Amino acid sequence: MxxxxxxxxxxxxxxxxxxxxxxxxxxxxxxxxxLLLFSEQVGFGIASVAENTLTIGxxxxxxxxxxxxxxxxxxxxxxxISFITFLMMVQRTRDFGLIKAAGCPNSLVLGYFLTxxxxxxxxxxxxxxxxGFLTDYAVINMSVFQAFQKTANFWYAPLVFVAFFVxxxxxxxxxxxxxxxxxxxxxxxxxxxxxxSTESRFKTLSKSQLTLKIASRSxxxxxxxxxxxxxxxxxxxxxxxVSITGSIIASDTTTSRIEKAVGRNxxxxxxxxxxxxxxxLLSKFSGATAKTDFNYLDxxxxxxxxxxxxxxxxxxVANFEKRLVYEGRIQEVMNFTFSDxxxxxxxxxxxxxxxxxxxxxxxxxxxxxxxxxxPENSSFEAVIGDSIAAITFELPLLQSFRMQNATLNIVGVxxxxxxxxxxxxxxLEILKNLNNISNPNILFIQFDSSxxxxxxxxxxxxxxxxxxxxxxxxxxxxxLEKNVGFLEATWSVIMFLPLFxxxxxxxxxxxxxxxxxxxxxxxxxxxxxxxAKPKTVxxxxxxxxxxxxxxxxxxxxxxxxxxxxxILMAQPVVTSFAIISIxxxxxxxxxxxFCLSLWPAVSFAKxxxxxxxx
Amino acid sequence: MPMKMxxxxxxxxxxxxGYRLGDAEVEVLKNVKLEVTRGEFVAICGPSGSGKxxxxxxISGIDRPTSGKIIVLSEDLTIQDEDFLAxxxxxxxxxxxxxxxxxxxxxVAENVAFPMEWSRKAEEEIEMRVAELLETVGLQHRxxxxxxxxxxxxxxxxxxxxxxxxxxxxxxADEPTGNLxxxxxxxxxQMMRMLKANGKTVIVATHDPELMQxxxxxxxxxxxxxxxxxx
Numbered sequence: 060m061x062x063x064x065x066x067x068x069x070x071x072x073x074x075x076x077x078x079x080x081x082x083x084x085x086x087x088x089x090x091x092x093x094l095l096l097f098s099e100q101v102g103f104g105i106a107s108v109a110e111n112t113l114t115i116g117x118x119x120x121x122x123x124x125x126x127x128x129x130x131x132x133x134x135x136x137x138x139x140i141s142f143i144t145f146l147m148m149v150q151r152t153r154d155f156g157l158i159k160a161a162g163c164p165n166s167l168v169l170g171y172f173l174t175x176x177x178x179x180x181x182x183x184x185x186x187x188x189x190x191g192f193l194t195d196y197a198v199i200n201m202s203v204f205q206a207f208q209k210t211a212n213f214w215y216a217p218l219v220f221v222a223f224f225v226x227x228x229x230x231x232x233x234x235x236x237x238x239x240x241x242x243x244x245x246x247x248x249x250x251x252x253x254x255x256s257t258e259s260r261f262k263t264l265s266k267s268q269l270t271l272k273i274a275s276r277s278x279x280x281x282x283x284x285x286x287x288x289x290x291x292x293x294x295x296x297x298x299x300x301v302s303i304t305g306s307i308i309a310s311d312t313t314t315s316r317i318e319k320a321v322g323r324n325x326x327x328x329x330x331x332x333x334x335x336x337x338x339x340l341l342s343k344f345s346g347a348t349a350k351t352d353f354n355y356l357d358x359x360x361x362x363x364x365x366x367x368x369x370x371x372x373x374x375x376v377a378n379f380e381k382r383l384v385y386e387g388r389i390q391e392v393m394n395f396t397f398s399d400x401x402x403x404x405x406x407x408x409x410x411x412x413x414x415x416x417x418x419x420x421x422x423x424x425x426x427x428x429x430x431x432x433x434p435e436n437s438s439f440e441a442v443i444g445d446s447i448a449a450i451t452f453e454l455p456l457l458q459s460f461r462m463q464n465a466t467l468n469i470v471g472v473x474x475x476x477x478x479x480x481x482x483x484x485x486x487l488e489i490l491k492n493l494n495n496i497s498n499p500n501i502l503f504i505q506f507d508s509s510x511x512x513x514x515x516x517x518x519x520x521x522x523x524x525x526x527x528x529x530x531x532x533x534x535x536x537x538x539l540e541k542n543v544g545f546l547e548a549t550w551s552v553i554m555f556l557p558l559f560x561x562x563x564x565x566x567x568x569x570x571x572x573x574x575x576x577x578x579x580x581x582x583x584x585x586x587x588x589x590x591a592k593p594k595t596v597x598x599x600x601x602x603x604x605x606x607x608x609x610x611x612x613x614x615x616x617x618x619x620x621x622x623x624x625x626i627l628m629a630q631p632v633v634t635s636f637a638i639i640s641i642x643x644x645x646x647x648x649x650x651x652x653f654c655l656s657l658w659p660a661v662s663f664a665k666x667x668x669x670x671x672x673x
Numbered sequence: 674m675p676m677k678m679x680x681x682x683x684x685x686x687x688x689x690x691g692y693r694l695g696d697a698e699v700e701v702l703k704n705v706k707l708e709v710t711r712g713e714f715v716a717i718c719g720p721s722g723s724g725k726x727x728x729x730x731x732i733s734g735i736d737r738p739t740s741g742k743i744i745v746l747s748e749d750l751t752i753q754d755e756d757f758l759a760x761x762x763x764x765x766x767x768x769x770x771x772x773x774x775x776x777x778x779x780x781v782a783e784n785v786a787f788p789m790e791w792s793r794k795a796e797e798e799i800e801m802r803v804a805e806l807l808e809t810v811g812l813q814h815r816x817x818x819x820x821x822x823x824x825x826x827x828x829x830x831x832x833x834x835x836x837x838x839x840x841x842x843x844x845x846a847d848e849p850t851g852n853l854x855x856x857x858x859x860x861x862x863q864m865m866r867m868l869k870a871n872g873k874t875v876i877v878a879t880h881d882p883e884l885m886q887x888x889x890x891x892x893x894x895x896x897x898x899x900x901x902x903x904x
Contacts, residue, residue, distance in 0.1 A: 269783075269790050269791075272778070272779065272783065273776065273778050273779065276778035277778050280777075280778060581774070582776050582778070585775075585776060586787075587735075587759065588733070588735050588762065588768060588770075589763065589768070589787070589788055590759050590760065590762040590763020590791050590792075591759060591763075591791065592760075593756075595791075667736070667737075668735045668736070669730065669736050
């Protein structure tokens, strides 16, 4: 027997086990490489263009999830590799003992199985790197991601290859070393096979049905492999729970906040140029650009008293809100706090261009998610957007800023998509005085829910045309939909990431069941010979798969939910629909894995008894 | 339906069984004709590889013939599906393997009980029958042990008890003493005598002269052919 021929022949002879191990390794390496490439190209691509899309608050939520899911995917990859190589090698303990018992020197047997491990690891890593690149290429060229993509960093290929190869080698060598240390007589004992133990400690199940009894005891008997499988699947379910629960809840929450900040069924009334500019500012959240040399305070944009009076008199108008919008420069004011009789400076004197919006707190439509409160009318107070708060201020709620020779205290920080959160909201009266302007340049209107929306809009357009033909009505719902759609697409990226891990986990579960069948095949043959029907054997294997899957599911979901709550944003919006869809996705994953894991059991159960015995 | 003592329990006619080994077809049984009537104790002898185990496997419905007929307890086993054969083995045939073949995840009592659970007997009935059988084979003190904790002889006695669990009309034993020492072998032979005394139909494949002496008649297989049938 040549040293090279035995491992290759052995791998070819055990075609199913070798194939499953190779596929699992390939998928595992591919998923990790894909995640790294994808995050680099799209995930952090989104980050790098965050100035043009999202707001910093929203991006922080997204990047936290991306980072956490990334860590989990890598952890799952590591656990998969360790599990696969452990299973691959531990089942060879008996063969190790047999070959030793036949007189083969220890070092030569170790060499045989080490060569097998190296071959499988090498091929798995090579195929995995290739599949990872191919998948990344296919996904990255999908239209939704094209705006953010950067060039792929090819250095990730050797990094993933080496990391997983070394990882697999370490975890695969451990059971081999253990086998090498065992005397041949111990190694060939069934006790060594997958950590078997035949102690009488299963009394609790003695009244249970025969199927459950055999299934549960078999699981306990190969407890070493079972525990590893449960740990591994639990990690996968943690990843699934975090990504599915997190992305659905975060998507719902951020969407709800955007909707509340912009307002549903809100109409914008403004001069056509001003209205278009405002829509562009609102759409910057999803990647649009606004004019930079726009003169907001052009006299033509001012909405006259006639318009306001007309709206007051118009039927069906539930509320309207006046705003004065323009761009200006603001400067952070340094402040001090006191701690243990020491004076600590807060902030500096940073400056920034910002959108400045005059609002009236009592009529404001926006229901912001905010820290702090709304400014009081006619007082020198302001609410600022989350992006400008992050860029220009250190502790915004302890600070103030200067604009147009006035100092305004910051009383709140809000999430508003306008101008990507680079915005300050100041009482309208203050802005009017600072700019010596008496009229707003935009109006928000909401009609009564009982009013016919389209006929009310027609009436409004007529009213405006009578005053100024350049005044127009803009429906904000369309812009809102664009922003919400962009948010949902962004979150769906996170939901998509664990797909690979799920496939790898399913393959590992199939591999585990193949091992379970292999270990129990003689007993199943005996059961069949004694009168068990093929479906009884299938039921025993199904129960084993279900116990492993379900216990992992419970552990994974519990930890996953806790992690999600820890890294999720404050005051998440959890609708009953979200709970149903989360449960649906997780349940679908569980059922899918369970059904696929039964594939080897179904084909095994159909085999004739003597073929099973042989 | 009550049957007469001369009723045929096992009939094989032109029974052939072959296996494919690579390109070669190996004929294990060739044109075997065998008739066993109720209450008979039949020994099948022959050298290793002569087809004894294959013949027992075919009679029990564990395996299917390449051609020919096998009628057991008036059922043509060659035309039945797997589920029927499973029920048939469970309720009408007791099989004792040479290598015991106990289910290692079940205790001694459970190993004896499981064929009765499949035939849906009441729990009390199962408990009573298990106790009775374990007492018969002298292992009542071992009922909660797992097979791995028993000696070979003890395991074979459990296998014997399991084969009798559903009080089968036909008991098949494949070299039941083949793996045992003299002392344990004697215990098994004692049980075979008990079966014969109770009027069970028994077919035993064996090399053991003492077991052959128990037989009403002996069938010898050589190279897959039934060469002699002697009283």
